[in-house]
Amino acid sequence: MYTFEDERVFSSCTLVKQKDYIVAHDKITKYDIDVVAKNANQFVEEPEVPFPQADSFERVVDLLGLLFEADMSKDEVMLTLNEEGGRVMSLLYRLKYLTLAEKILEHHYRMG
Numbered sequence: 001m002y003t004f005e006d007e008r009v010f011s012s013c014t015l016v017k018q019k020d021y022i023v024a025h026d027k028i029t030k031y032d033i034d035v036v037a038k039n040a041n042q043f044v045e046e047p048e049v050p051f052p053q054a055d056s057f058e059r060v061v062d063l064l065g066l067l068f069e070a071d072m073s074k075d076e077v078m079l080t081l082n083e084e085g086g087r088v089m090s091l092l093y094r095l096k097y098l099t100l101a102e103k104i105l106e107h108h109y110r111m112g
Helices: 030-039 056-067 074-083 085-097
Strands: 001-004 012-015 101-107 108-111
Touching: 012 030, 056 074, 056 101, 056 108, 074 085, 074 108, 085 101
Parallel strands: none
Antiparallel strands: 001 012, 101 108
């Protein structure tokens, strides 16, 4: 877990607590999968945006920081980040998919 000394500055995060996990070495059987599927009763709806393909999360965090400061249009994001339209839409889709931003008007976005 992390905490932010200043919630407006992403680089101000400090590690508070670390937990390590391992996957058991037991063999997973079809029966195990059937039991989990049978007992699953809550499902999260997929967002109505394309599944994001990300090679780097850094620009997504940059955009999130901008939207934290103010709502922005796609064109404003393009100018501020110096990115082309398709790349900006990809970044916006990533934020929308993660429910970190929402479209409030045609081509206008804010933090979700």
